[in-house]
Amino acid sequence: MTTVKTFAWLCLLAPLAGSILNALLFRVARGRIPGVIGTFFLFVSFVAAVVTFVALQDLGEEERQVRAIAWDIANTAGVDAQLTLLVDPLAVFMALVVSGISSLIHLYSVAYMDSDRGYTRFFSYLNFFVFSMLLLVLAGNFLVLIVGWAFVGAASYLLISFWYRRSTATAAGIKAFVINVLGDVGLVLGTYFIFRGTGTLDFLDAFAKAPDVFGHNDGDLVAGLILLLVGAFAKSAQVPLHTWLPDAMEGPTPVSALIHAATMVTAGVYLIARMWPFFELTPAAAAVGAIVGAVTLFIAATIALTQTDLKRVIAYSTMSQIGYMVMAVSSGAYVAGLFHLMTHAFFKALLFMAAGSVIAAMAGTQNLDRMGGFRRAMPFTFGCMVIGGLALAGVPPFSGFFSKDEILAFVAARDDWHIILAVVGYIAAFMTAVYTFRMIFRAFLGDPVPEARELESGHLHHAEVHTNPMTGEVEDTDVGFPGPVHHIAERELPMKVAMGALAVGAVIAGFLQIPDVTEAIDHFLEPTFAGSEFFEELDPSGGLTAFGLILGTVLSLSGIALAHFIWVRRPGTAERVRERLAPLYGLFVNKWYFDELIDALFVRPGRLLGAVAQSVIERLFVDGGITGGATSVVRAGSAAVRAVQTGFLRNYVGLIVLGMVAVTVYFLLQT
Amino acid sequence: MNIGWYLVVSALVFAIGAGGVLTRRNPLVILLCLELMLNAANLALVAFSRMHGNGDGQIFAIIVMVVAACEVTVGLGMIVALYRRRLPIDVDELRALHG
Numbered sequence: 001m002t003t004v005k006t007f008a009w010l011c012l013l014a015p016l017a018g019s020i021l022n023a024l025l026f027r028v029a030r031g032r033i034p035g036v037i038g039t040f041f042l043f044v045s046f047v048a049a050v051v052t053f054v055a056l057q058d059l060g061e062e063e064r065q066v067r068a069i070a071w072d073i074a075n076t077a078g079v080d081a082q083l084t085l086l087v088d089p090l091a092v093f094m095a096l097v098v099s100g101i102s103s104l105i106h107l108y109s110v111a112y113m114d115s116d117r118g119y120t121r122f123f124s125y126l127n128f129f130v131f132s133m134l135l136l137v138l139a140g141n142f143l144v145l146i147v148g149w150a151f152v153g154a155a156s157y158l159l160i161s162f163w164y165r166r167s168t169a170t171a172a173g174i175k176a177f178v179i180n181v182l183g184d185v186g187l188v189l190g191t192y193f194i195f196r197g198t199g200t201l202d203f204l205d206a207f208a209k210a211p212d213v214f215g216h217n218d219g220d221l222v223a224g225l226i227l228l229l230v231g232a233f234a235k236s237a238q239v240p241l242h243t244w245l246p247d248a249m250e251g252p253t254p255v256s257a258l259i260h261a262a263t264m265v266t267a268g269v270y271l272i273a274r275m276w277p278f279f280e281l282t283p284a285a286a287a288v289g290a291i292v293g294a295v296t297l298f299i300a301a302t303i304a305l306t307q308t309d310l311k312r313v314i315a316y317s318t319m320s321q322i323g324y325m326v327m328a329v330s331s332g333a334y335v336a337g338l339f340h341l342m343t344h345a346f347f348k349a350l351l352f353m354a355a356g357s358v359i360a361a362m363a364g365t366q367n368l369d370r371m372g373g374f375r376r377a378m379p380f381t382f383g384c385m386v387i388g389g390l391a392l393a394g395v396p397p398f399s400g401f402f403s404k405d406e407i408l409a410f411v412a413a414r415d416d417w418h419i420i421l422a423v424v425g426y427i428a429a430f431m432t433a434v435y436t437f438r439m440i441f442r443a444f445l446g447d448p449v450p451e452a453r454e455l456e457s458g459h460l461h462h463a464e465v466h467t468n469p470m471t472g473e474v475e476d477t478d479v480g481f482p483g484p485v486h487h488i489a490e491r492e493l494p495m496k497v498a499m500g501a502l503a504v505g506a507v508i509a510g511f512l513q514i515p516d517v518t519e520a521i522d523h524f525l526e527p528t529f530a531g532s533e534f535f536e537e538l539d540p541s542g543g544l545t546a547f548g549l550i551l552g553t554v555l556s557l558s559g560i561a562l563a564h565f566i567w568v569r570r571p572g573t574a575e576r577v578r579e580r581l582a583p584l585y586g587l588f589v590n591k592w593y594f595d596e597l598i599d600a601l602f603v604r605p606g607r608l609l610g611a612v613a614q615s616v617i618e619r620l621f622v623d624g625g626i627t628g629g630a631t632s633v634v635r636a637g638s639a640a641v642r643a644v645q646t647g648f649l650r651n652y653v654g655l656i657v658l659g660m661v662a663v664t665v666y667f668l669l670q671t
Numbered sequence: 672m673n674i675g676w677y678l679v680v681s682a683l684v685f686a687i688g689a690g691g692v693l694t695r696r697n698p699l700v701i702l703l704c705l706e707l708m709l710n711a712a713n714l715a716l717v718a719f720s721r722m723h724g725n726g727d728g729q730i731f732a733i734i735v736m737v738v739a740a741c742e743v744t745v746g747l748g749m750i751v752a753l754y755r756r757r758l759p760i761d762v763d764e765l766r767a768l769h770g
Binding site for chain 2: 645646647648649650653654657
């Protein structure tokens, strides 16, 4: 018990120590030292997570929910706010994924960010992010959860706007922060509903009291959970709060890999899985989550088919995969959703790292139209990209195959209307294979572009003039902009090690949970979901599982074949399809007009309101009425008083004498 | 002797002093005129003291003299300081504190 607590705290606090150390060292640290410091503390954190995991397995099944309480934050008026960690299988599972993937991404960044002038700042932020994320997943009550939730949003903002002299990056950071704060508000208000009912902030106490306090589909709880879902949707980029995620690709590529693919965006999935006792009481709220997840996974997959920015394609695929997870955990397939969360973290981080390597080879350009033929120039990156792509597309025996098909089988087995969601999921799975391999084929096959040719003859292309890949603006390479030198995986050992480890994970992680063979994650997570109706009873039949696995294989392979046909065998096909389906293409390439919709509904009315407030309330009322009125009264009064102060001594004396005479005359007249 | 005469002299001296303070421009003369006003008050105090037959008024007069001595010290010190800084010795010119 003590070991579990000690190492859980160590796991949480090591990244914080790294962040503070890097922040203090930023003037003196030279070379790659900050990167080494950051990576070291992350490895400490990962090892601590592993020790926690082992120690937790030593405890009896009923004891595997350990509360580590540091101190009371407030204990008054019925609020029991303590600094509590809840160390249970779900938290340890998340901590392992977060700290493990983060250490590898830190290792990758040691080389990748090498020439950036903000190197120390980068690692300080990145460590702070991991600390926040661990605080979020280890939180033992709503208060700590909210703190971690908000910290994660702040870290995300800092890292998206990391190149703070790029106007597009700062705009993207603000957008992400505003939408995340909207989610924070949802989370806080949702917590209030739950606290009002159960009277406690502690997770385990609240879960225990929930069935006594709330009835089936209780109105209060439904409202609270929908608000919690708003928080989850904002953080996990679900429709309609998803527009920040593609823009978040303005951050450095390791940030995209860590925050906007592997960890932070899965916080919403974790939240729904953590709140399962509430969601099982209110199927209405759970249905909202499941439907939104299905809608998101479909919309994101269609958009990913048409994007031409390498990182944005992967960003939309992230959105789509998180849609799968949200759909799963909202439909009661908790283990399937969390399993997909883990495998997705492996292969999506890998894809982003490979994309980062390609972007470096292109000297910062992210446009797929300008890429091609990198296969021979970058064999290692190509191999990693293909492994990641196969896992994402769900080709057996890669990890994504098992996790995605488990989700779809569970959702299909749930009940009548959930089968529609499963069908949507299968359609999107087909599109996933198409867009993933469209991206890989366009970047790696075909005629080599000049950059690829140069690399084949041993020269890494470095841009003469540095430009913003989004706007084409000419940029500096000073602090606040990307550094001048680019690093590719083929030439940097740290990048190679990180990508190699993830590639192994992307291949073998799926074997942890093969239906009816090795249900390791199922067994491990059992204590957290003990007593759950769906965890115990929801189990797709053998026939359904087998059918799902075969259908998944057929869909992914035919998707890859289609992508091969369109972009490799008959290169002109894509343009012909685009012309034939022009309206559909317009819808997808413009991202279903979500940005325009939000702009018209919220941003522009908000601006208008602001303009009106400025011209009417601020100028007329405040400046004119309140401020102007007060100053003119004071000015008039002081002008009168000032006129008396002539500075002539005789005037003052004269006034004194006059006053004295007046007093004397008054008293004389009285008598 | 009637107290009225003392008071008349006192009032006269006071009026002369006040007139001097009001009309003169030399700070040295203004200080002298202030002394006249204070001593006019002293005269009245001593006269009343004599009339009532106790010493309270005389004690008052002595205190007024002490105050006058202090006031003259400060006033003369200021005049010397003005002179050292080559500022005009004229109260009409020294009106930097006007509003």
